[in-house]
Amino acid sequence: MKPRMCGIFGIHGHAEAANLTYLGLHALQHRGQESAGIVASDGERLYAHRAMGLVQAVFSPPDLAALPGSAAIGHVRYSTAGGSHLKNVQPLAVDYARGSIAVAHNGNLTNHTQLREQLEARGSIFQSAADTEAIVHLIAMSMQRGAAEQIADALKQVEGAYSLLFLTEREMIAVRDPMGIRPLVLGRIDQGEGVAPAWVVASEPVSFDLIGAELVRDVEPGEMIIVDESGLRSVKPFAQKERKMCLFEYVYFARPDARLEQSSVYEVRKALGRRLAEEQPIPGGTDDLVVIPVPDSGVPAAIGFAERSGAAFEMGLIRSHYVGRTFIEPQQSIRHFGVRLKLSPNRPVIAGKRVVVVDDSIVRGTTSRKIMKMVRDAGAREVHLRISSPPTQWPCFYGIDTPTRSELIAATHTVDEIGRYVTADSIGYLSLEGLIASVRSVERRATGGEGPAPTSYCHACFSGEYAIPFAPSAQGRHLRLVGG
Numbered sequence: 001m002k003p004r005m006c007g008i009f010g011i012h013g014h015a016e017a018a019n020l021t022y023l024g025l026h027a028l029q030h031r032g033q034e035s036a037g038i039v040a041s042d043g044e045r046l047y048a049h050r051a052m053g054l055v056q057a058v059f060s061p062p063d064l065a066a067l068p069g070s071a072a073i074g075h076v077r078y079s080t081a082g083g084s085h086l087k088n089v090q091p092l093a094v095d096y097a098r099g100s101i102a103v104a105h106n107g108n109l110t111n112h113t114q115l116r117e118q119l120e121a122r123g124s125i126f127q128s129a130a131d132t133e134a135i136v137h138l139i140a141m142s143m144q145r146g147a148a149e150q151i152a153d154a155l156k157q158v159e160g161a162y163s164l165l166f167l168t169e170r171e172m173i174a175v176r177d178p179m180g181i182r183p184l185v186l187g188r189i190d191q192g193e194g195v196a197p198a199w200v201v202a203s204e205p206v207s208f209d210l211i212g213a214e215l216v217r218d219v220e221p222g223e224m225i226i227v228d229e230s231g232l233r234s235v236k237p238f239a240q241k242e243r244k245m246c247l248f249e250y251v252y253f254a255r256p257d258a259r260l261e262q263s264s265v266y267e268v269r270k271a272l273g274r275r276l277a278e279e280q281p282i283p284g285g286t287d288d289l290v291v292i293p294v295p296d297s298g299v300p301a302a303i304g305f306a307e308r309s310g311a312a313f314e315m316g317l318i319r320s321h322y323v324g325r326t327f328i329e330p331q332q333s334i335r336h337f338g339v340r341l342k343l344s345p346n347r348p349v350i351a352g353k354r355v356v357v358v359d360d361s362i363v364r365g366t367t368s369r370k371i372m373k374m375v376r377d378a379g380a381r382e383v384h385l386r387i388s389s390p391p392t393q394w395p396c397f398y399g400i401d402t403p404t405r406s407e408l409i410a411a412t413h414t415v416d417e418i419g420r421y422v423t424a425d426s427i428g429y430l431s432l433e434g435l436i437a438s439v440r441s442v443e444r445r446a447t448g449g450e451g452p453a454p455t456s457y458c459h460a461c462f463s464g465e466y467a468i469p470f471a472p473s474a475q476g477r478h479l480r481l482v483g484g
């Protein structure tokens with residue numbers, strides 16, 4: 001099962017729980033576009049609605065009206081190879097000996113294969129390919145009494161990255177893995193005097209803004225938050241580990257208006273652009289030079305790059321917001337169709353200019369190559385490429401959807417070779433030290449203190465230093481770790 005990019009949202013103690021979850025999922029749609037689901041509780045039983053497609057397409061007003069109660073959890077999911085089936089759509093909801101439980105998962109379990117083999121040997125029958133199902137089987141087998149204790153018991157056997165939301169008839173339970181690899185935030189909605197606040201938990205606080213909730217704090221690595229009729233309590237059931245927040249959330253994945261670990265993702269991306277301009281200046285100076293982002297994700301870094309380099313920032317590529325993922329790969333004659341459908345050149349700001357294109361990352365290199373050609377065809381005199389992260393050389397096994405190592409262009413090519421492949425006049429990536437220093441500086445400013453240690457981040461996709469080791473069978477069978 002490939003790792004999945006996902007977003008999760010949950011609310012407890014609000015009369016409009018399902019409607020607010022629907023809105024929360026809208027704000028998290030960038031984290032997964034393939035399927036969506038909500039499970040709600042009216043205190044007696046769970047009600048589920050899940051389907052393939054965007055949030056807007058999955059839920060009609062009658063679908064939402066059929067999700068009663070004051071608690072709900074929801075999930076948006078993106079997955080490629082092998083996982084695009086309705087049976088894998090989350091939240092997963094089951095009845096077991098002690099009642100009903102639903103779970104929404106963002107992340108990926110690294111010992112999933114072994115867990116599944118052990119559970120199957122003990123008689124478990126799996127219904128989906130999702131690693132999340134192993135957690136549900138472990139919960140059902142736990143000898144502990146309450147749901148929170150059963151979940152903690154199950155998760156002690158699990159390794160990997162997980163931000164999880166559980167819903168039972170009466171409780172919502174949120175858990176973040178002991179390294180805090182994937183984000184998870186806590187918020188509240190005040191409901192007036194004498195009424196208890198509603199508690200909300202989500203992958204990113206952008207969903208709180210939409211529903212008028214206030215951000216309280218990040219869920220801490222290794223923390224479990226239990227919300228029921230009597231309010232909220234927090235426990236730390238796992239052995240403490242070093243924090244390893246995913247750097248790629250800052251580089252690309254999270255929305256720029258999100259605040260993670262108290263830092264503004266937008267500010268981080270601008271800082272990456274400033275540092276990139278220092279590390280990788282454009283040969284030939286700034287005369288006639290324009291900095292253009294690959295929209296949308298390259299915009300804040302391009303602003304930072306322009307600010308530090310002294311060159312003009314221009315929107316030289318315009319993005320259509322009406323195109324989703326392109327499924328068609330047309331024949332040779334119209335091969336650039338895919339990117340052209342999404343991006344078009346803004347000729348007046350490009351023609352006759354020396355252009356720096358700023359993007360956040362290169363995966364296979366195909367997009368960059370098409371963009372370089374598009375900008376040159378629009379009349380640019382020179383086309384330089386600057387990337388606001390280090391070369392992506394290693395697949396992520398902790399919840400970001402990346403291809404196998406052999407498909408990552410930076411795993412098999414030098415930076416110069418990549419520059420030649422994409423036909424850039426010059427190419428430059430941000431260093432890993434530059435990336436970490438930039439994220440730290442923004443976090444330090446946000447917290448007004450020393451900030452996290454330089455080792456507090458997961459940068460496996462850039463360095464190959466995986467925060468969680470893999471069992472050999474996991475590498476071979478399901479995770480397809482190719483090469484070194």
Ligand code: AMP
Pocket residue numbers: 252294297359360361362363364365366367368400401402
């Ligand atoms: P590629 O053509 O494979 O080099 O794709 C590079 C583009 O994909 C960049 O513009 C990135 O913003 C974007 N990107 C980076 N990581 C991912 C990811 N995990 N999933 C989807 N798009 C990504």
